[in-house]
Amino acid sequence: MKDKLKKLIIIPAYNESECIEKTIENIQKNAKDFDYIIINDCSTDNTREICERNGFHIINLPVNLGIGGAVQTGYIYGIRCGYDMAVQVDGDGQHDAAFLQKMAECLEETGADMVIGSRFIEKQGFQSTGARRIGIRFFTWLIRLMTGKTVTDPTSGLRMVNRKVMAKFAKDYPKDYPEPETAVTVLHCGMKIKEIPVVMKERAGGVSSISMQKSVYYMVKVSMAIIIERMRRRK
Structure with missing residues (x-):
């Protein structure tokens, strides 16, 4: 039965x-049981040309939707194509596909609805910058306050979900900085999150979407979204 499950990698x-x-070479080498789809979010460089030249599986968005819209497109694709689980893998080389099979096994064996790859359980590999670690600890505290559950790496983009969560995210997904907010959504719906230790790498190229100038907005926006989500669930 496990071998028949359809597993999708979403690459915004x-x-x-x-x-x-x-990124694709890593997937083809270390996650052979997974299919993948690249969601090209209207890139202004030659990302599209590289993908098409190599025959990569790609959806080219006509306008820039941001990280949330790109990932949601992947969930919509996954639901329509009958996948049983989906995992987000960022296109910047930080996530190692070697951990995906362990995440899939955790999702199946524990009955979890979401499995997050956490860099802070065993504290190996790239641990993010000092400023960002402060923000991550804050979101861990806020999520524990709002839900009673501890998520050690709430900003991790390496997260795998089952079909039930895929369907939910295909209908409704935050536009930007979605990771902490969607973790809270899953917990408030009575679903279960598990974390497993992973090793992440530094960004191999490109520029992060979260600049120093955007950090304050990020903290305020995500905090308010988490609090509002909590208030909505109480009604």
Whole structure:
């Protein structure tokens, strides 16, 4: 039965020309039981040309939707194509596909609805910058306050979900900075999150969407979204 489950890797990509080939090579080498789809979020570099030249599986969005819209497109694709689980893998080379099978096994064996790859359980590999670690600890505290559950790496983009969560995210998904907010959504719906230790790498190329100038907006926006989600669930 496990071998029959259809597993999809969603790769949101915006200007990832420096990394996208290595990302796909890593998947083809270490996650052979998974299919993948690149969601090209109207890149302004030659990401599209590289993907099409190599015959990569790609959806080219006509306008830039941001990280949330790109990932949601992947969930819509996954639901329509009958996949049983989906995992987000960023196109910047930070996520190692070698951990995907362990995540899939955890999802199946524990009955979890979401499995998050956490860099902070065993504290190996790239641990993010000092400023971002402060923000991550804050969101861990806020999620525990709002839900009573501890998520050690709430901003991790390496997250796998079952079909039930896929269907939910295909209908409704935050536009930007979605990771902490969607974790809260899953917990408030009475679903279960598990974390497993993973090793992440530094970004191999390109530029992060979260600049220093956007950090304050990020903290305020995501915090308000988490609090509002909590208030909505109480009604």
